[in-house]
Amino acid sequence: MRPFGCVRRFALTAFFAITPAWAAAFETNATAAYIYDQTTDTVLLAKNAQTPLPPASMSKLMTIYMTFEAVADGRLDINEELAVSSHAASFGGSSMFLDTTDRVRVEDLLRGVIVVSGNDASVVLAEALSPDGTEAGFARLMTDRARQMGMMNSTFVNSSGWPAAGHRMSMEDLGILTDRLISDFPTFYPLFAEMDFPFDGRVPSNSGNRNPVLSMGLGADGLKTGHTEEAGFGLVGSAKQDGRRVIFVITGLQSRQERAEESAKIINWAFRQFAQKDIADAGTRIASADVWMGDFPTVGLSVAEDFSLLVPVLNQGDIEAEVVYDGPIEAPITAGQQLGELVINLDELPEKRIPLVAETDIARGGFATRLRTAALVLWQKYGPGGADEVAGEA
Template sequence: MTLFRPAPRLLARLAAATALSLLAALPARAFDTQASAAWVYDVTTQTVLLEKNADVALPPASMSKLMTLNMLFEALRDGRVTMDTTFSVSTRAKEMGGSTMFLNELDRPTVRELIHGIVVNSGNDACVVVAEGLAGSEDAFAKLMIERARALGMENSIFANASGWPHPGHRMSMEDLGILSVRLITEFPEFYPIFAETNFNYKDRAPANANNRNPLLAMRGTDWQADGLKTGHTSEAGYGLAGSAVQGDRRVVFVITGLETEEQRRGESEGIVNWAFRQFVMKTVVQKGKRLAEAPVWLGEAQSVGLVPAEDVTMLVPALAQDTMTAEAIFNGPIEAPVAAGQALGELVITVPGLDAPRRVPLVAQTDVAKGGFMVRVKAAFERLGARALDAAGS
């Protein structure tokens, strides 16, 4: 007996309103930042919370020193240098203007000291020393930075130097700076605590105003704690900050630029962090094993199988309720028997208004469904013949 399986229904959909009982949620009121460009990201849930001109390539000022640090951290990880490796200081490095680590040509700073000089003192001289020490020249180093940025998915970044010194060919988007910030936190946890340090004085040469300018590091008594990353300022770029803060199990990374004063940068940074932590909450919206939908089964001992998530579905959702989030169970059906419990059959697509992209969660079979016996196949054959007869009569 030859049986013909029905053609699969493309993306058979089950509206979540009839199948799911999810949290009420609504778009969080967007933070009305005064920054000309901004990007805010919840690292824990990989959720973009805010974008404002985030993909526009802008002067990054000293925030682009994060890329120089990334190149140095990669050299450490690869074993090309160690924390005790020493670099020479060229006259070009020594004569760099702006923020400085106060190096001179007689110094032989270690990699450890240079990292502190870049992070804490924002030393332009230290950046040139690193560039020349790793690539021979700053121009060669800038070319390597561009190549590495592309490999890391940073499409709106181009580098002309290692320090962020004003140059028409030196640009980064706030999203790229955010991607880079997340990388430094997650890929190099052994070095990341340096970003929370507030004081470094190489050979007792640095005045007090040469220390870390990140305004969030000085804040105490809040329910969150900032621990990085890098400030930036030039007359062209304005005041900016690539920052990060933690609250419990959550971490937020944000990048802002284009502010007019240091005080405005401090206020915007604090406001963004408060908004990110207090307007969004972590919720388990669907529990592991909860039956969300049924998929029809072809030639099985049972006519359908339940669709369930294999794990708890935990999401970041806006704290206030206004609209409801929507969800759909999507699968190709009917499913041909046999079906094994835990077999991937489709996905749950949850959309939260106000967030950037739907959350997609695999759905699996709740139970086994064995292949049907002779009578199941006979019944299916008669149903198929009956369907053909109706089609013929209708034509």
Template sequence: MISRFFSAVALFVIACLPAQAFETRAKAAWVYDVTTHTVLMDKNGEASLPPASMSKLMTVNMLFEALKDGRVAMDTTFGVSAHAVSFTEAGGSTMYLQQGDRPTVQDLIHGMIINSGNDACVVVAEGLAGTEAAFAEQMTERARALGLTASTFANASGWPDPGQRMSMKDLGLISVRLIEEFPDLYPVFGQTEFNYKNRAPANAHNRNPLLALNIGADGLKTGHTQEAGFGMVGSVKQGERRIVFAISGMASDTERAEEAERIATWAFRQFALKTVVKAEAEVAQAPVFMGEADTVGLVPAQDVKLLIPALAQDGLQAQVVYNGPLKAPIAKGSEVAQLVITVPGLPEHRVSLLAAADVPKGGFVKRLSTAAQKLQAEYLGAPAS
């Protein structure tokens, strides 16, 4: 493995130091910059915890997938069982469904997301899987397939149960999936009111405290049980950037709202999105073995954009890494190296580097010259050129 190191001043002319530390009051938190795929904060982020109503995001995902693959349509109707209605009678969040209702999939999406309806979740579970228990098993299986390693489900609504567990990281990842995979459905998370058949004026509003702040918030879900405390999964988009965060274990809804805003403010004001290398700008030359040319330029296919902490002092570090010398023939555009960029306080960032030109195999004279140089270096101790 051969690498080439470049000073930050020469390569990028950008300096940085770690962002100011953020001490969250949440017992567990995970903050993610979606635009650059950067984890900004991880406090007990992989701990398997009671998710309360935030686990409804997995139920929403299951219904969105059913819509996408054609198993249901927006106007498909589901029946309402006595089991579903019992959640309204037991207290907790509801869209006030009654037996005999035939809510559409569109109604139920709004009821789950805006009203946080436990009854709506049960109706979806029974409509898709026959029983809520069977649906919970499917949720767990699907979570595993999606890489949500700390998630298990015992029900569709987040009702307290020892088998209902998710991590803040898993909640963040399923949120990113909802945003990226279902762009036509995701905007429901930003809607503030839904009142099914005018039955629930007191429960018709979205509980997301960030939606009214005009800071670019457009989702996702709050949650609360005695065991879990007050939690929230949120998403905020400002300019090119979007962040997703999940927090749990707050002491009150007021503290939850304050902490959610603090995290969003920190994530956007302590980090700036910068283009550090332009697409197809040559960042290095790599030696080529047995080629018509002795070197080939290395370029990124796209602009390299990174989060840079706002306060500047020390430079970025960038290293070009490849197995070398590169062996001809080399096709223009083929991946031959990586640019490894280290930003203080953040995970390293790896970018594929491509060959900037074709390098055919050298002719007979070139191969003979290279072989002679290699023999000279190995057996006579002279350096090969």
């Protein structure tokens, strides 16, 4: 048994060469919002972000994600032609204006959903991937898949976001989904930046991308607008500047113009008020930890990967950081084994926890080590000030 167990905490303010620690909070007009710096895994703002709300066409992103998955694993071919059912052709609103005589390539259907927000195209894809051939069956599959992806505040009733009781997503869930779309399908992701999709020359007036930030010169390259009377105007957006990517989700705005202006403000705020700072390269030693019963008394704790922080650029202040581990750590220890965490706190931003791993192998000590350890335990137990020291009589 180890002689003692504890959590060791070390102030590491001096370790960092950066000191900004404050940024002005962003006041959004959206009823719910979620802003996430994907590059540094930092949530910049969450307003009613976990509340399930009507997502309108923004929920088409789940249909798109599941179609990308089906193409990637071979269940659908990107050039496969799909039939259009009477159910799919019956939808109004945003549309590719498909009819039951059409057979449409999967790639064109994806563009129809992404660029022109086609409700009919969404249903065609849903029925093709549904376990029972119905849109309702696909919606149940969407909900199950969302749960698997950690989207616990999403329930789908249809594939398009058409207003329906119980069809809900949270803004955080839409952020999680967007993160996965960008990370999991980099080959397909450029589809979201396409400005025009004149399918078959059928309806030229309905061929433009509705996403207003794509043409603002702010580095925006996706993703999806949404609007119903119940939901208001919303947008799932992403922008990349100087290697940093920001994802944002907003809903409940009053007009297209307000949605566009709010989106631009968010992008400017996220990139101008925060800066990415490289903190440590992989293998950098942050601290040392005591070892119990090892052939060395300590082991170096290092970061396993390069890591950087997103820090506010205004109002200088200290960064609070500490190493946390349960020690002493019992040998044997394997290089790369996670032993603790570097915990970093910045004003206005969530706590960051960076895994710390063993720098080297530490073998279990031999007879001499065990003898020294036994002597240490006896000294702590019975030596001067020991817990079991017998008190003298008065």
